[in-house]
Amino acid sequence: MTIDTSPAPLVEIEHLYKSYRRGNQTLPVLQDISLNIKEGEFLALMGPSGSGKTTLLNLIAGLDRPDAGHLLVQGLDLTQLTEAQLAAWRARSVGFIFQFYYLIPVLTALENVELPLLLTHLSRHERREHAELLLELVGLSDRSHHYPAQLSGGQQQRVAIARALVTDPALIAADEPTGDLDRKSGHEIMDLLTRLNQEFQKTIIIVTHDPEAASHASHIRRLIKGQLLNQDEG
Amino acid sequence: MIKLTWRNTLRHPLRASLTVLGMAVAILAFCLLRTVVAAWYAGVANASPSRLVTRNAISLMFRLPLAYLPKIQAVAGVKAVAYGSWFGGVYIDERHFFPQFSVSVPAYFEIYPEYQLPAAQKMAFFQDRRACAAGRQLAARYRWKLGDAIILKGRIFPGEYRFILRAIYNGREPTTDEGRFFFNWEYLNEALKKDMPAQADQVSWFLVEVARPELAAAVASQIDAMFKNSLAETLTETEASFFQGFVSMTEAILIAIQVVSWVVIGVILVVLANTMAMSARERQGEYAVLKTMGFRPRHLAGLIFGESLLLALAGGLVGLTLTFPAVLVFKSQLGQYFRVFPLTRLTLGLGLGVALAVGVLAALLPAWRASRVGIAAALRKVG
Numbered sequence: 073m074t075i076d077t078s079p080a081p082l083v084e085i086e087h088l089y090k091s092y093r094r095g096n097q098t099l100p101v102l103q104d105i106s107l108n109i110k111e112g113e114f115l116a117l118m119g120p121s122g123s124g125k126t127t128l129l130n131l132i133a134g135l136d137r138p139d140a141g142h143l144l145v146q147g148l149d150l151t152q153l154t155e156a157q158l159a160a161w162r163a164r165s166v167g168f169i170f171q172f173y174y175l176i177p178v179l180t181a182l183e184n185v186e187l188p189l190l191l192t193h194l195s196r197h198e199r200r201e202h203a204e205l206l207l208e209l210v211g212l213s214d215r216s217h218h219y220p221a222q223l224s225g226g227q228q229q230r231v232a233i234a235r236a237l238v239t240d241p242a243l244i245a246a247d248e249p250t251g252d253l254d255r256k257s258g259h260e261i262m263d264l265l266t267r268l269n270q271e272f273q274k275t276i277i278i279v280t281h282d283p284e285a286a287s288h289a290s291h292i293r294r295l296i297k298g299q300l301l302n303q304d305e306g
Numbered sequence: 307m308i309k310l311t312w313r314n315t316l317r318h319p320l321r322a323s324l325t326v327l328g329m330a331v332a333i334l335a336f337c338l339l340r341t342v343v344a345a346w347y348a349g350v351a352n353a354s355p356s357r358l359v360t361r362n363a364i365s366l367m368f369r370l371p372l373a374y375l376p377k378i379q380a381v382a383g384v385k386a387v388a389y390g391s392w393f394g395g396v397y398i399d400e401r402h403f404f405p406q407f408s409v410s411v412p413a414y415f416e417i418y419p420e421y422q423l424p425a426a427q428k429m430a431f432f433q434d435r436r437a438c439a440a441g442r443q444l445a446a447r448y449r450w451k452l453g454d455a456i457i458l459k460g461r462i463f464p465g466e467y468r469f470i471l472r473a474i475y476n477g478r479e480p481t482t483d484e485g486r487f488f489f490n491w492e493y494l495n496e497a498l499k500k501d502m503p504a505q506a507d508q509v510s511w512f513l514v515e516v517a518r519p520e521l522a523a524a525v526a527s528q529i530d531a532m533f534k535n536s537l538a539e540t541l542t543e544t545e546a547s548f549f550q551g552f553v554s555m556t557e558a559i560l561i562a563i564q565v566v567s568w569v570v571i572g573v574i575l576v577v578l579a580n581t582m583a584m585s586a587r588e589r590q591g592e593y594a595v596l597k598t599m600g601f602r603p604r605h606l607a608g609l610i611f612g613e614s615l616l617l618a619l620a621g622g623l624v625g626l627t628l629t630f631p632a633v634l635v636f637k638s639q640l641g642q643y644f645r646v647f648p649l650t651r652l653t654l655g656l657g658l659g660v661a662l663a664v665g666v667l668a669a670l671l672p673a674w675r676a677s678r679v680g681i682a683a684a685l686r687k688v689g
Binding site: 130156161163176187190 | 307309310313314316317591592595596597598599600601602679680682685
């Protein structure tokens with residue numbers, strides 16, 4: 073008898089379907105997706121445009137709801153949660169990084185990082201401390217009082233990463249995090265994500281077109297026309 | 307969140323400034339128009355429930371014999387009776403209009419304690435038949451001083467009437483008309499006896515003070531019953547009804563002014579709603595990102611309502627502040643038509659309330675839309 077010592081799956085997906093309606097037409101986006109993502113895993117989802125990788129990421133992160141199938145994250149069936157429960161779960165468990173950073177332009181870097189903590193019970197002082205710590209982690213302590221427009225693309229993305237991490241989420245979901253950056257900045261961002269995965273055992277899922285970015289991940293899965301290819305390239 | 311609301315409000319300084327300015331102008335216009343309406347109704351608002359006005363039942367144009375006085379005085383419940391006539395003379399020329407009344411002294415001023423005359427001036431006014439009394443504002447308008455001679459040319463009662471200013475009265479209430487001109491009825495009557503004897507010994511109205519307001523209806527009925535089937539039947543009504551009768555003649559104008567005041571608010575509501583809709587549309591991506599972080603629809607609605615209320619409140623306060631000097635200018639320019647131009651607390655409160663209501667209403671649709679924004683769809687659209 074052998075004992076399985078590998079970590080439990082953080083994400084369990086079975087026979088997942090998702091389609092969108094456009095007028096009278098129904099467009100299938102994801103078809104029969106089954107996938108497990110273990111805790112501490114760094115997974116890259118690759119595929120051509122329209123293959124459904126962002127949709128899959130959105131479903132895993134609780135931004136959208138599947139049409140059918142099972143979707144468990146941290147043992148929680150996301151399809152059964154109400155909107156309010158889903159919002160509370162996202163606030164606790166998921167950090168997002170977007171291609172276009174989506175920082176709030178009227179808030180400083182520090183205030184942007186502090187934003188998700190407004191939903192916690194931390195005091196103002198504690199929120200500031202956490203945000204400063206995260207900015208230090210991404211190497212931007214000296215830019216904490218700069219507004220997004222005063223930062224380069226790479227710096228803005230690092231602020232976005234700090235914002236995604238500030239609540240210490242179990243899962244980091246990144247949609248094309250290097251898509252809007254030059255090669256050097258993109259490399260720095262991927263190094264940072266790799267460090268978060270290796271040093272802090274963060275579970276990271278990134279969606280990318282870029283093989284160079286995907287090469288930082290421990291596992292790569294490809295989607296073609298809404299279907300997941302069988303082989304894991306990890 | 308308060309910081310974010312504040313900074314969102316100032317995100318487009320030009321747009322915010324123009325919206326605040328528009329709101330300020332709308333509230334200013336609203337308050338001014340409401341004040342014009344209040345000025346129109348000032349006579350009604352200042353009327354005492356203890357005062358009745360008895361006039362000719364046919365029309366105010368027809369007068370009543372002075373001989374009615376002792377009969378009215380004898381009615382049970384009557385405390386005092388005075389009488390008067392509209393003089394309608396011309397001072398300098400017809401552009402210099404102010405209301406002129408020949409009244410019975412001292413009875414008229416006993417029934418009207420709102421007109422406050424200094425004791426010495428009151429004595430001088432009552433003792434001299436050719437004396438006149440003017441309100442403080444009227445005296446200031448023509449820089450009249452006590453002892454000045456004032457000449458009025460009669461139109462209803464032809465002739466030149468010369469008066470000596472013996473008293474300047476102050477209004478007891480801020481809304482008391484300080485633009486009136488009073489003189490002794492006896493002086494006019496003597497002139498009429500000489501030149502137009504058929505017009506002598508007649509008055510335009512009797513002013514009846516009742517012992518208690520609740521007696522007003524009974525006293526009015528008794529007076530009118532007493533002169534029923536006479537050559538000059540009477541119509542007795544409360545002072546408020548009497549003034550309301552004048553206001554009713556111009557009711558269509560008043561309704562139009564009131565409608566315009568609300569139309570102005572409607573226009574600014576549309577402007578602010580458009581501003582808020584534009585801002586909310588531009589920030590759809592940000593709202594989606596906030597939702598990914600766990601912010602709930604009520605948080606997003608709070609941001610939008612907060613911004614809308616800040617803009618509306620800022621505009622409202624600027625508008626209310628501007629109303630004070632605007633009322634003064636209005637009063638100085640149109641004082642001869644609006645001698646009482648009362649900017650009341652009610653008008654100011656209504657202005658502020660309307661501003662806040664506009665703020666809430668303008669945010670309703672954008673807040674509803676923002677709360678329903680689908681995260682994935684919004685991010686796809688923005689990206």
